[in-house]
Every structure is written in structure tokens, then in C-alpha cells.
Amino acid sequence: MAVLDQTGQKTGATQKGKEKTMLNAIKTVQRFIPGPLIGLILVCIVFSTLSPYFLTTRNMFNIFSQMSEIGIMAAGAALVIIIGGIDLSVGAVLAVTLMLNAWLYRDMGVPFVLTTLAGLALGAFIGFVNGVLSTYGRIQPFVATLATMSACSGLALFITNGSPVTGFPTWFSDITSARVLGLPLEFVILVTVYLVVAFWLYFRPSGRALYAIGGNEEVARLSGINTRRAKVMVYVAAGFLAALAGLIVGSRLDAAHPTAGVNDLLSVIAVVVIGGASLAGGSGGMMGTFIGLMIIGVLRNGMALINVSPNLQPVVIGFAIILAVMLDRRSAQR
Template sequence: MTVSDPSTTAAGATAASPATIAARTVPADRREPRAWKKWAGRVPGPLVGLVVIFVLLSILSPYFLTSRNLLNIVTQISAVGIMSVGALMVIIIGGIDLSVGATLALSSMVMGYLFSYSGMPFELALVLGLAVGALIGLLNGILVTVGRLQPFIATLATMSAATGLAVFITGGNTVNGFPEWFVSLTRLSIAGIPVQGLILLAVFLLAAFWLRLRPGGRALYAIGGNEEVARLSGIPVRRTKLVVYTLAGLLAALGGLLVTSRLDSAQPTAGAADLLNVIAVVVIGGASLAGGTGSLLGTFVGLLIIGVLNNGLSLLGVSPNLQPVVLGAVIVAAVLTDRQARKAQSGER
């Protein structure tokens, strides 16, 4: 009696290899994702949205893709971008700062009041204006860490107080007549790039260096991921939160100085519409309001999306009343696109 060779089948063909058998038995939803899915997973969702918006506006408006308009976009997004850096750091640690717009207005009004009404040297008034922003941020941090208030409640309270003080200081009047060097600061360009654009870039690069390469910056992600674990690991949670909120206030004040320079006017209602833009920039950039995630690169892309979109809608003559509707739709689309990209990267279906 002969025993058939297991390496051959009844038809004489060779048996399937182990790799082939494994491929046939693995369920379809557990197989290795296709190459294009892997590639798509490496492309941030917000970046895809930015490219689509940029291409569409270039086709729809002949004035969009011009050097003058592109430089105008840089000018328009500088203040919001600087505030977004501080807002991102606050969101990474699991908090939120609703007072950025009010801080911008109050710091500008304090600077203008000290210079125009009190006769203080402008340079000193400018420094004190920045200090007011930092103090508001520090107060937010104290309310959150020492007072144990929810960040939403704490910053909502300071937003209300700062808004009222900004109007009270001059009775609701604007302050004009700043020094020429200060006003011309936002009109100058270096190598064709507006100075405020260079300031924006410098703020992003410094923040990125701190978040990615310094232990203090990396600690923000640990705190946002699990505050108790971070504390047990030896991270000074309370001090780090105070620093983050103070920096957020200081950056809001810096944004206020750029707005004041560009308009040659300190206005008590300045920054009122910036809060939603700042939060939208950070969320579109991929940061989670739950904390622990977020990047400066994603935030920068989100900033460009907001800036390009607002500029393009104005060029197309879209009513200002409808622009927030379009912005809301873009926020939802960008978040959903980013979610799909992350699923593709992880091999999920």
C-alpha cells in the first residue's frame, strides 16, 4: 500500500504555501491595509481641506492668487495665529481659555490709556500692556489650580471682567495717536514678508521647540493625557498649568498690540469675534478638547484654512451673515476628514 505524497494534490499540483493559506484564512477586515490607504493615512486631514479650499478659490476668484492678496491674508491671520498658540497649549493640558479676545482688548486699552491719558512713555506703557495680559493668564491659572474651578467657568469669569474693564477705562472711547514707529511696525516688510508675519512665524517656531524638544513642553501632553499619572511621575502639574495659562494671556496681549499697530487705534471691542476663530483654528488643526493631543503644525494648517476661507468668501461677495455658516461646515468637514485619515493609518475600515 502506497501513501500519497502530501506535497502534491490529487491533480498533481503543488500544495499551497503556508503564506498563501494564511492569506486565505485571514478575514478581509483584518488584512494589511492597501498601499493607498497607508499613504492617505500619512496626510493630515486639515491639509487636504486646505488644498481643496485653496484650489477652489483660485478658480472662482481671479484676485485670490495674487501676491498682494496672499500678503493680506498673512496680515489678517497674524493676531489670531499668535493667540492660537496659547490656546493650543491650554487645550493640550485639558483646559480651555475663553478670555483670549477680552485679554486682547483690555491689554490694548491699558496701553493706550497709560500713554494717552496718563502721559506715560509709550515704551513703558507697551510693556505694562503685555504685563496685563500675562496677569490675566496667571489669574486664570490660579482660579483653575488653586481655586479648583473648571477652566470653562474660570476663563468665562475673567472674560466677562476683562470685557467690562476694557470699556470702563475710557468710557467706551477708542484711543488713537500712537507713535509713528509703532504704527509703521505692521506696515514694514522684510524680504517681502510683513513683519507681523515674521513675528507669527517666530512664535510658532519657539512654541514648537518647547513642546517637542524640552521636558517642560512634553509635560503638557502628559498632563492632558492623565493628570494624576503625570503628578505621580514627578511632573509639577500646578506650576506647569500656571505657566501655560500665563503664556496664553501674554500671547493674547501680543496679538492685541499687533492689532492696535495695524489700526492705529486701541478699541474696547477689539477681539470680540476672535474667540471662535481661535478655537476653530485649534480644533481644525486636530487638537482634542479632551486634552493630550495637538501640534503646532496642525494648528498652523488650521490657521491657514480660517484665513484663506474668510478672505476667499469676502472676495466672492458672500454675505458676512452667511460666512459663519460656511465656517461651521468647514470645521465639521475638516474634523471628519482627519478622523478618516487616522482610521486609514491604523488600518481600520
């Protein structure tokens, strides 16, 4: 019996050692290869086998161009989610700032450079309102940004009675068709935004403080962080980036539509969540958000190439969000 017990103990110890080695290997892979990146690679493999046009250079550039405005909005939305908030107004902010820009230029005769600055300033101001309502006003971010989303959507329609505005300067319309070192200018702007935000988030004390706020706001406040000011600043950045995305949309369409960007909210949140950010706050980053953007872009583009109905595409994105949230909860439990 002693021999059997000893043998059983050795077998159990060996089994536990193998399991521990396997877990360490999995953790090592997850550390150097994020889960969203593995998902992106798998999705690319699937669509490359289903369509011969998927991996062409032209199609890759199309993905970057089609997702540029969503990616810019997602950068701001990621900051908001990191602090434990939510911003439902980004699509409506895109629409109202673009319409203000076009209305001032066409109907009021204001120089286009000034109208552009006015649109960006309006986006930052709406973000400021969101921040003040959710911090000093103590209104839940979901409710506060839902209210501003409704107001901005109505204003976008009111400015021109719901009619689109055309007639932008030629140089502005050429922005989305220009290339820098062979790369679409839209993609260059997108990458620049992510690099700037990532630098602030990872290397500046005010950026690192956002993770503390999202992890535990009260502890962050007691440690000396001005949590209210930081949260307002994040919402201002999100509004500004939404207005910047509006300029990309206006340049691509060579027109301003009052409903532009309104349907992008689901994609923006999906990009951030699939990229690994936790809706509870305190985690996330620009690298994961960019990978999430590529996943959504590849899904959209790949489904279009294999002739999946556009009405079914939001269903697939919805399932992707559910899967990402479930994986996030399992990771939190571990």
C-alpha cells in the same frame, strides 16, 4: 466542496490582503500628509477656480496679515487645549491690554515702551489668574475663563468709557506696514512665535510634559510632573500671547478699540480644532495649528473674493468646526 472551500478561503484571504494594503497606504499618506493639509489644499483649489485673484502674491500676503493676531492667540490657545483646558478670555484679554496701553500713553503720559510692557504684563497676569482659578481653585477652566472674559470686557469699556483711543507713535503704526525680506513684518512675528512655541513644545521636557498632562493628569502627577505649575505656566503664556496680538491690532488700526478681538474667539478655537488638536487634551501641535490658521484665513479671504455675505461666513466656520470635531472622534474611536 473542499475545492470550493479552499477557493473561497483564498479569495477571502486575497480580499483581506488588499484591504490591509489599502489601510497601510492610507496610514502612510496620513503620516506624511496631515489631514488638515489635505483640506487646505482642497480649499485653495476651490477658491483658485472661483476667483482669478486668489492665488496672487498680494492676496496671499493679505491672508497672512489679516490672520496674524488670530494666529498668535491660537498658539496660546493650542497649549491650553493640549493640557485638556480651554481659554475663553483670549479676545477680551487682547482688548483690555490694548486699552490699558493706549490709556497709559495718552492720558497718563507714560512712555510708550513702558505702556507696551505694562500691557504685556497685564496679559500674563490675567493668564496667571486663569491658571490659579482652574488649578488651585479647582474651578472648571470653562467657568474660570468665562468669568475673566466678562471682567476683561467690562474693564476694556470702563477704562475710556467705551470710546476708542487714537494717537499712537508713528513707528508703532508702521509695524504692520513694514516688510522684512519682502515679507510682512506681521507674518514674520507670527512665524517667530510659532517656531519658539514649537521648540519649547517638542524639544523641552517642560513642553513635552504638557502632552502627558492632557493625556492623563493623575498619571502625569504620579510620574513626578508638577502639573499645577505647568498648567498655570500655560495659561500665563496664553495671556501673554493675547496681549502681543493686541499690539498687532493696535498697530494695524492705529487706534485702540474696547471691543477689539472680542469677536475672534470662535476663529481662535476653530484654528486649533481644525488643526487637529483634540478638545479632550493630549494631542495637537504648532504645525497643525498653523495649517488650521491658513484654512480659516483662506476661507475668510476666499468667501470675501466671491462676494459671500459676511453674515454667512461664521456659519461656514461653524460647520468646519463641527466637521473637524467629528473627524477627531472617529479617529479616537479607531
